[in-house]
Amino acid sequence: MTPRSSLRSAFRRPPFLRQDLAASLVVFLVAVPLCVGIAVASGAPAELGLVTGIVGGLVTGLLPGSSLQVSGPAAGLTVLVHQAVTTYGLPALGAVVLAAGVLQVAMGVLRLGRWFRAISVSVVQGMLAGIGLVLIAGQLYPMLGAQARSSAMADLAGLPALLAHTAGSPRALTAAAIGGGALLVLLGWRWLPARVRAVPGPLAAVVLATAVTAAAGLDVATVEVHGLLASVQPPGLSDLERLAGTGLLGTAVAFALIASAESLFSAAAVDRLHNGPRTHYDRELVAQGVGNTVCGLLGALPMTAVIVRSATNVHAGARTRLSRVLHGCWLLLFAALLPAALGMIPLAALAAVLVHAGAKLVPVAALRPLWQAHRGEAVVLVVTAVAVTATNLLEGVLLGLLLAVVKSAWETSHLKVEVVEAAEAVEGPAAPILVRLSGNATFLRLPGMLGALETLPQGRPVTLDLADLLHVDHACRTALHDWAARREGEAEGEAEGGAEGEAESVRVPTP
Incomplete structure (x- = not known):
């Protein structure tokens, strides 16, 4: 090969540039409202959700493991992140995410990725259902212009008082109209013509709600803007020293285990959507760990591979990992060049997006067939969901795993x-x-x-x-x-x- 042909080969256009470029734009449009909404629901600045999405694209997206899976902040960790921020403070979040990332890298190096596939599917579905219920209960409050309470059970118990407060407050009624309208857009989006549905539903709901709020000058709470650089706060030495305590270290372990399980289950689902290279689970676990390590160093939210953005990436025609890297580039440009746009988004609209996302995590339609075919699995799912809602994510999952083991032992000990x-x-x-x-x-x-x-x-x-x-x-x-x-x-x-x-x-x- 001559030097000229070698140089030409090095700068040759990627074979699927057009497909990957188009898919990256679609994934970017889906990711923006979810990154911002998950960050706000977690009790963190909105910019930190975008930082996690950027790292998921530019860092994890470049690493081997899964070719088409997209990583970023996930609704499945919102509850646990909010609990960590409420208990230990926002500065400690970076230390927890950093430790979780290191643990994920270690598990990948030790080739433990495949063992996450042994987790009962009913436990995972119950965990996601519990997270969905907690999200719905918590996000109904900002959707109706109120402040959420301290726990999911308190949120559920306070719903009658929330309705009474909303009915008696003009400002709350305005927020409820904005949130309710956004939710109606999300629910009815799939019935619209295909050309309209080319725009992602969450983005359309947020843009329409923002436009109506700005045009009518409505008095509703909007996203607080801190600036990208001001929001990035690396953990200090004192925050890292707190990892020696059992509380913070236990939270890091929970982050690592739940994020790993969600990422690898997402990888298994995404592999069924395309005919490309299959996921290497240990390498994907290392990639997720490296991404979370970088997120921890930046003080951002934890990341997982997310099925909604990954499926969107596949359905939009992505062929290589270039699509997810480019989606990270678009997030970076948006956060750097259009930060003021975040300050116009009403919180009620973001809450509606998360209420809709939480509802999709609850497998209502699948529960009846599961009960008819495998009653034991249905019991494990329901008990796990209730336990996550009534206690917390870690204790609920542990109870579900224990119940799944007992059920399996009972069924096999004939x-x-x-x-x-x-x-x-x-x-x-x-x-x-x-x-x-x-x-x-x-x-x-x-x-x-x-x-x-x-x-x-x-x-x-x-x-x-x-x-x-x-x-x-x-x-x-x-x-x-x-x-x-x-x-x-x-x-x-x-x-x-x-x-x-x-x-x-x-x-x-x-x-």
């Missing part, structure tokens, strides 16, 4: 107890009994097994056949030997007391 009577030729008061056990004898089946054995008639020899048992745990093995010893002891006592016949025998073979 134990059959079959009592076989003696043949007619040897029937009589001392006719032997054969008890055949098959399946898996675990502590979960212990009550039923002992109940069947204790109903056997006294005074007759018993033989336990354990040849068909696939597994016997320590609890069942101990219980079998204790039952045999107790039964022989009772028989010997009856014989010494003058009972007719000989003492029965019980044979327990080694399983």
Whole structure:
């Protein structure tokens, strides 16, 4: 190859530039209102949501792992971020996100990415449903011109008072009209002609609400603008030292685990949407970790791979990772050149976008078929969602995982107890009994097994056949030997007391 041809090859136009450029613009338009809305709902400056989206495009977008998946601030972490900001303060957020990113990188290097695929789908759906319920409960307040309360349960309990407050306040009624109008646009957007739907619904709802507010001079709360550079506050040494405490470190671990699970589940979903290269889970986990490390150093929100923006990227015709990198460039240009545009957006419209996003996280339509086909999975989903709403994200997910493990253990520990009577030729008061056990004898089946054995008639020899048992745990093995010893002891006592016949025998073979 000549030097001239080598130089020409180096500056050759990417093969799918036109497709990736068009897709990046569509993803950018979807990302702007979501980045800003998630940041405001998390209790952080709006610019920090854009910073996370920029890092997701320019840093994570360049790294290997998944080719078409788009990263940025996610609604799934809004609740946890808001709790962290409320409890520890905004300056500590960067330290938490930084630690979470380092943990993600370590997990990717140790090749733990594939293990996240072992998490019960019902737990993940329940977690997202719980987050959706918390988002709806919390964002109804700014949508109706009020301040949200301290917890999801308090938000739900205060809904009657919220409606009464809205009805008696002209300013709240104005906000409710703006938020309600934006929500109607989002709900009806899919019924509009395809040419109109080329504009993303969230962007249309926010732009229309902003235009109406500005044109009519309505008195509603709008986004506070701090400036891009002023909002970026790297964590200080004192913030990093606080990671030694269990509270902040536990929050970082929760960030890492939940962000990793959401990203890798999103990757599995996105892989089903296209025929390109499949996701390498460990590399994607490292890429997410590097992105969160950079977000932590900038004091921004945590990032995950987000299914809405990723699916939009695929459906818009993206072919390579260039589309997600370019979407980060457009976010950077918007944040740098048009910061004043953020200050015109009414909070009620952003709240409506998040109420709509939260509603889509609740799988109402899928719950009935799931109950009919797999009731246990439906119970795990509902319990996880309720637990996330009633307690917090981490405790709710842990409870869901525990319930999923117990359900799986119960379903796999099938134990059959079959009592076989003696043949007619040897029937009589001392006719032997054969008890055949098959399946898996675990502590979960212990009550039923002992109940069947204790109903056997006294005074007759018993033989336990354990040849068909696939597994016997320590609890069942101990219980079998204790039952045999107790039964022989009772028989010997009856014989010494003058009972007719000989003492029965019980044979327990080694399983």
